[in-house]
Amino acid sequence: MAVFTAVSLDDLTLLLKKFPLGNAIAIKGISSGIENSNFFIETERGEYVLTIFENLSFAQLPFYLQLMRHLAERGVLVPAPVPDESGELVVPLHGKPAAIVSKLEGTSQMAPQPVHCAAVGAMLARMHLAARDFPLQQPNLRGLDWWNDTTPLVLPFLDERNAHLLRAEMHFQSAFAACDHYHRLGRGPVHADLFRNNVMFVGERLTGFFDFYFAGCDTWLFDVAVTVNDWCIDLATGVLDSSRVRALLDAYHAVRPFTADEQAAWQPMLRAAALRFWLSRLYDLYLPREAEMLTPHDPTHFERILRERIATPAPELFA
Numbered sequence: 058m059a060v061f062t063a064v065s066l067d068d069l070t071l072l073l074k075k076f077p078l079g080n081a082i083a084i085k086g087i088s089s090g091i092e093n094s095n096f097f098i099e100t101e102r103g104e105y106v107l108t109i110f111e112n113l114s115f116a117q118l119p120f121y122l123q124l125m126r127h128l129a130e131r132g133v134l135v136p137a138p139v140p141d142e143s144g145e146l147v148v149p150l151h152g153k154p155a156a157i158v159s160k161l162e163g164t165s166q167m168a169p170q171p172v173h174c175a176a177v178g179a180m181l182a183r184m185h186l187a188a189r190d191f192p193l194q195q196p197n198l199r200g201l202d203w204w205n206d207t208t209p210l211v212l213p214f215l216d217e218r219n220a221h222l223l224r225a226e227m228h229f230q231s232a233f234a235a236c237d238h239y240h241r242l243g244r245g246p247v248h249a250d251l252f253r254n255n256v257m258f259v260g261e262r263l264t265g266f267f268d269f270y271f272a273g274c275d276t277w278l279f280d281v282a283v284t285v286n287d288w289c290i291d292l293a294t295g296v297l298d299s300s301r302v303r304a305l306l307d308a309y310h311a312v313r314p315f316t317a318d319e320q321a322a323w324q325p326m327l328r329a330a331a332l333r334f335w336l337s338r339l340y341d342l343y344l345p346r347e348a349e350m351l352t353p354h355d356p357t358h359f360e361r362i363l364r365e366r367i368a369t370p371a372p373e374l375f376a
């Protein structure tokens with residue numbers, strides 16, 4: 058269930074009067090997704106995706122939609138937002154913010170091979186470079202400040218072993234974020250949630266990244282670590298698969314070469330990326346929002362990955 062706000066063909070017909078897309082032909086709710094109400098829409102100009110934002114406000118949305126537009130204009134494969142007749146990317150629909158973006162071809166590749174990981178690594182590096190001159194600023198809202206705020210909220214729900222892991226990792230990550238080479242890491246707008254379900258492929262051809270609603274400004278290496286921790290692991294154990302890791306990192310490095318500071322920060326960053334999703338999954342499990350309608354993701358998956366990243370030396374970032 059992922060259509061929280063219903064939209065009829067009549068509603069769409071009215072909405073499209075403000076867009077250069079011709080008349081509405083069809084609308085179909087999309088059943089996957091957990092945050093927003095999404096619809097495939099067919100218009101006289103082609104197929105698009107309509108999103109009603111259930112939790113983000115009008116004020117928060119320009120960062121995400123302008124970033125997608127900025128990237129699309131620079132040839133990065135992301136959905137391009139469609140402006141209405143007055144140039145607005147975000148419009149009201151049933152009292153909530155809504156946007157129309159281009160529909161990506163293809164489906165998610167949930168069992169990626171090295172060839173898919175290489176395509177993701179190269180596009181991620183292109184994205185980081187293309188966003189360097191993006192003028193809007195927003196921090197990663199799921200960064201260290203959020204971890205500091207969230208840790209005391211989830212600690213009471215944890216057994217002693219996990220509470221110890223969380224406290225120790227927060228201590229480690231606070232020290233890491235304060236060290237010199239952390240501050241020398243390249244940074245800019247990052248996707249911050251580039252999991253398998255947020256990338257489309259047709260066969261081995263990557264057709265786009267989507268779901269930019271956790272994007273923010275952070276280190277590029279954090280984005281690489283989030284991506285590797287999902288694309289390059291054995292899902293049952295969290296152990297990194299060396300051929301997929303190599304394919305993703307080498308393809309990234311060929312577009313935006315990693316630095317020595319990034320090499321030094323790589324293992325702590327893989328831990329940071331695991332901690333971020335362990336914490337958000339714990340928070341969603343133990344402190345669900347009132348409107349939450351779906352089964353939360355399993356936090357133990359990222360607890361396992363975090364323990365694994367602490368115990369096992371990280372693969373070389375580059376040769």
Ligand SMILES: Nc1ncnc2c1ncn2[C@@H]1O[C@H](COP(=O)(O)OP(=O)(O)O)[C@@H](O)[C@H]1O
Binds near residue numbers: 089136158159270
């Ligand atoms: N631009 C797009 N092109 C094609 N499909 C899309 C696009 N945006 C979303 N989708 C489809 O909608 C589903 C839910 O989108 P998602 O952004 O993950 O929702 P949520 O933000 O609610 O988690 C995706 O799994 C994908 O199938």
Ligand SMILES: N[C@@H](CCOP(=O)(O)O)C(=O)O
Binds near residue numbers: 092
């Ligand atoms: N990738 C996150 C959850 C975010 O969900 P999405 O469907 O919006 O990508 C996780 O796995 O915890």
